[in-house]
Amino acid sequence: xxxxxxxxxxxSVELALRSLPGRAARLRDGTLAMGWAELRKLRHDHxxxxxxxxxxxxxxxxxxxxxxxxxTLSGGFHDYRAYLAPGVMAQAALFVAIFFGLGVIWxxxxxxxxxxxATPLPRLGIVLGKASGAAxxxxxxxxxxxxxxxxxxxxxxxxxxxxxGAIVLLLVGTAGFACLSMILAPSCARASASxxxxxxx
Amino acid sequence: MSAVARAPxxxxxxxxxxxxxxxxxxxxxxxxxxxxxxxxxxxxxxxPNGAGKTTTIRVLTxxxxxxxxxxxxxxxxxxxxxxxxxxxIGYVPQAISIDGALTAYENLExxxxxxxxxxxERRERIAEAVEAMQLASFLDRLxxxxxxxxxxxLEIATALLKQPRVLFLDEPTVGLDPTARRLVWxxxxxxxxxxxxxxxxxxxxxxxxxxxxxxxxxxxHGAIAALGxxxxxxxxxxVPALEDVFTEVTGGRLEEGGSFRDVRASRRRSRRLG
Numbered sequence: 001x002x003x004x005x006x007x008x009x010x011x012s013v014e015l016a017l018r019s020l021p022g023r024a025a026r027l028r029d030g031t032l033a034m035g036w037a038e039l040r041k042l043r044h045d046h047x048x049x050x051x052x053x054x055x056x057x058x059x060x061x062x063x064x065x066x067x068x069x070x071x072t073l074s075g076g077f078h079d080y081r082a083y084l085a086p087g088v089m090a091q092a093a094l095f096v097a098i099f100f101g102l103g104v105i106w107x108x109x110x111x112x113x114x115x116x117x118a119t120p121l122p123r124l125g126i127v128l129g130k131a132s133g134a135a136x137x138x139x140x141x142x143x144x145x146x147x148x149x150x151x152x153x154x155x156x157x158x159x160x161x162x163x164x165g166a167i168v169l170l171l172v173g174t175a176g177f178a179c180l181s182m183i184l185a186p187s188c189a190r191a192s193a194s195x196x197x198x199x200x201x
Numbered sequence: 202m203s204a205v206a207r208a209p210x211x212x213x214x215x216x217x218x219x220x221x222x223x224x225x226x227x228x229x230x231x232x233x234x235x236x237x238x239x240x241x242x243x244x245x246x247x248x249p250n251g252a253g254k255t256t257t258i259r260v261l262t263x264x265x266x267x268x269x270x271x272x273x274x275x276x277x278x279x280x281x282x283x284x285x286x287x288x289x290i291g292y293v294p295q296a297i298s299i300d301g302a303l304t305a306y307e308n309l310e311x312x313x314x315x316x317x318x319x320x321x322e323r324r325e326r327i328a329e330a331v332e333a334m335q336l337a338s339f340l341d342r343l344x345x346x347x348x349x350x351x352x353x354x355l356e357i358a359t360a361l362l363k364q365p366r367v368l369f370l371d372e373p374t375v376g377l378d379p380t381a382r383r384l385v386w387x388x389x390x391x392x393x394x395x396x397x398x399x400x401x402x403x404x405x406x407x408x409x410x411x412x413x414x415x416x417x418x419x420x421x422h423g424a425i426a427a428l429g430x431x432x433x434x435x436x437x438x439x440v441p442a443l444e445d446v447f448t449e450v451t452g453g454r455l456e457e458g459g460s461f462r463d464v465r466a467s468r469r470r471s472r473r474l475g
Binding site: 029030032033036037040041044045109110111112114115116117118119120121 | 259262263264284287288290292293294295296297298299300302303304307311312314315316317343
């Protein structure tokens with residue numbers, strides 16, 4: 001009895017290994033399809049990038065300028081706004097990431113998520129595609145911020161390596177936080193909605 | 202009895218549901234449902250809210266795992282071969298599934314990609330769907346600006362791109378005017394003739410079910426209360442219209458199913474769909 005069972009097991013492992021390239025291709029295609037949709041959305045609301053940039057810029061200029069004159073708080077930096085800039089960039093990226101988590105809740109409440117889950121798209125591809133969308137949004141905001149910094153003459157160290165490094169970190173960080181918020185948000189929402197929902201038919 | 206002996210059947214019976222049970226905590230939403238749908242058939246699931254129609258469809262589209270029983274779609278087990286099932290089906294849920302931040306055309310393109318329509322055929326398939334569902338006038342408009350009828354037609358168009366073997370439509374004609382409704386059914390008939398697509402549809406519209414479905418299952422309390430062709434059902438209960446069958450079977454009770462969230466969602470939806 002055990003020999004055929006072992007055979008079946010070996011067969012399924014072999015099958016899984018053989019289907020690996022196919023899976024990788026599906027994951028790539030799925031991620032690309034989701035990413036493509038996110039890019040298209042960004043193109044439609046490109047104004048959104050600017051309106052979303054207002055808040056970080058307010059932080060930078062209102063708080064940054066105000067605190068610059070307080071030497072205890074600003075720690076004796078030559079330009080407190082330059083010190084604040086990376087943090088503001090990260091904060092804006094975090095907002096983008098949280099927004100993607102909320103987006104998943106919204107998509108579940110309308111039928112979009114169910115529909116997506118019933119397509120052959122790999123689950124991981126859906127998440128990765130959305131996360132890359134979040135990263136690209138954060139990148140767009142970072143570019144606006146950097147442009148404002150340059151125009152306003154706030155002297156950060158403009159070394160290509162450092163700026164490039166910061167952007168790579170920003171992309172990876174935003175994608176990671178977007179994944180985290182996509183994991184957390186639906187489970188939080190389920191907890192808060194459970195008082196009202198018995199079952200859904 | 203074994204799966205092997207049943208295998209030849211499975212190809213013809215595109216949907217095979219056997220003793221399906223789904224529980225949400227204490228509540229048994231689907232309590233031992235069994236039915237079969239033959240290839241090319243239009244099969245209607247009727248029943249009051251909370252009867253378990255949508256839950257059954259959610260199991261068949263691999264979104265929910267059943268607690269007991271088995272279900273095969275297009276010859277694949279919905280639990281163990283989820284991917285194969287998802288590759289063979291099209292699904293239009295009750296709630297709006299179009300991405301409001303994309304244009305109608307982009308939605309078509311996205312679902313073409315998502316359902317694995319080969320790149321070379323995508324343009325052609327989209328053009329066909331646009332023609333069939335008469336979407337040409339609003340292809341460049343964002344999803345969130347479309348009216349209810351436009352949304353439904355677009356949704357059905359996105360589900361048809363892949364020419365699925367089985368199409369699951371959850372209340373497809375809610376919010377559609379009679380003209381649009383006719384358009385939808387006409388397209389489904391064409392698809393059935395051309396590609397042999399099997400359609401499993403839930404509806405509240407008795408008249409529509411009577412006219413369009415080959416066979417009907419009336420569900421109540423998570424079980425199938427009556428099953429047969431519209432004529433058979435009318436004959437069996439000795440009533441002139443399917444609506445009377447419905448009342449007879451479900452006991453004419455007022456519907457009590459559906460949670461607060463369902464009600465909120467469906468009200469929001471009907472407001473949206475107008």
